[in-house]
Amino acid sequence: MSSTSSSGVRAEQIWLDGRLMKWDEGHVHLMTHALHYGLGVFEGIRAYKTHDGRLAVFRLREHVRRLLDSAHIIMLKIPYTEDELFDACVNLLRAQKDLFANGAYLRPVAFMGDGAMGLGAVNPTRTAVTAWDWGAYLGDKGIKEGIRAKVSSYTRMHVNVNMVRGKITGQYVNSILAKREAVLAGYDEAILLDISGFVAEASGENIFQVNKKGIIKTPPLSGPILDGITRDTVLHILRDSGRTVEEVTFTRDALYITNEIFLCGTAAEITPVREVDNRQVADGKPGPITRYVQDMYFRIVRGQEPRYADWLTYI
Structure with a gap:
């Protein structure tokens, strides 16, 4: 069983730059451009336990499209297609389906990674998907x-x-x-x-x-x-x-x-x-x-x- 955070149970794995890895291995460098200047995009997506006991993600396709649109607006090049990002979300939950049998909150995020500094820098984009158990946001x-x-x-x-x-x-x-x-x-x-x-x-x-x-x-x-x-x-x-x-x-x-x-x-x-x-x-x-x-x-x-x-x- 994975450890818990203030948000509840978290995923045992994350998806980072094209592959699944252990949660604790999902590191980025201190010199990550987005950490200094805020150039990144994200989505919040929920998966729910349905009435027949299955797990279903709500409007996943629309969320992935908006992530790509957000990136396009700020000229951040995500090196994955809509289908690849869609599959990353599905595969992350599928890999730990039992952990999130009652639902999950998914967080895809893409951001400018480390390399050059300064406002004019253009570094490779890092892309990740994480998941955790998050109850009602306002209680x-x-x-x-x-x-x-x-x-x-x-x-x-x-x-x-x-x-x-x-x-x-x-x-x-x-x-x-x-x-x-x-x-x-x-x-x-x-x-x-x-x-x-x-x-x-x-x-x-x-x-x-x-x-x-x-x-x-x-x-x-x-x-x-x-x-x-x-x-x-x-x-x-x-x-x-x-x-x-x-x-x-x-x-x-x-x-x-x-x-x-x-x-x-x-x-x-x-x-x-x-x-x-x-x-x-x-x-x-x-x-x-x-x-x-x-x-x-x-x-x-x-x-x-x-x-x-x-x-x-x-x-």
């Missing part, structure tokens, strides 16, 4: 009862400051600072506004709200938000149920007087928000649309909704 209680959020003093970076379609390692310093500020102030999560003052996203999640007229809204992709795969899943769930979702901008005070708010992301899954800036959201409990999305999401990832079967890759 099981948060999933069930909702969390407390704070609008951050940090602004989500402008589209001319960062590449918002890329899941780029160095850009997450912005989110880390916002998250730490919120947690130190006694909240669970931060909500960042864009440079114009409109709601953008949380530190690591997209955001949805349901106003008092029952209209579901989420910030548009024309703003500085990540094109979240879980966000896309939620849009499918809602629209396939006949509900209309408006992808529009809205202000922070719209959150204060709305009926429901929830965050979504691979790590956070579907997490309700019960309070923003010390203002209770409606009755302070997850609302009916949030509960519907939660229920459908977990049914889908557990293989209980045949119409979404193509989103699952069984191990």
Whole structure:
């Protein structure tokens, strides 16, 4: 059995630069360029135990494609094809299937390796996939009862400051600072506004709200938000149920007087928000649309909704 970390059980093996190796052998040099300058890309992917006892990765193909797109945006050349990266994720889990019988969190990452230093350096790209057992990112209680959020003093970076379609390692310093500020102030999560003052996203999640007229809204992709795969899943769930979702901008005070708010992301899954800036959201409990999305999401990832079967890759 592998040892455990603060995140729970970790993989006994990792995939690094084309081969499986023991976890403790996955080293990079101190002079790795990405360590100094933050030039790398990553993904977060979940595998779930399905209703029939199998293990399935959720929307693996879409995550691998976004990893490659992110790398292309920052001109980082990954020396593996989409299929090779797809197979690396599958083979890593297959090699230790018993260890992750109840599910796993996968972390593919690609970054500029060691060699030359300086901002203009171009070194070989290192590519890896790791896995561990990671529970609800914002806590099981948060999933069930909702969390407390704070609008951050940090602004989500402008589209001319960062590449918002890329899941780029160095850009997450912005989110880390916002998250730490919120947690130190006694909240669970931060909500960042864009440079114009409109709601953008949380530190690591997209955001949805349901106003008092029952209209579901989420910030548009024309703003500085990540094109979240879980966000896309939620849009499918809602629209396939006949509900209309408006992808529009809205202000922070719209959150204060709305009926429901929830965050979504691979790590956070579907997490309700019960309070923003010390203002209770409606009755302070997850609302009916949030509960519907939660229920459908977990049914889908557990293989209980045949119409979404193509989103699952069984191990």
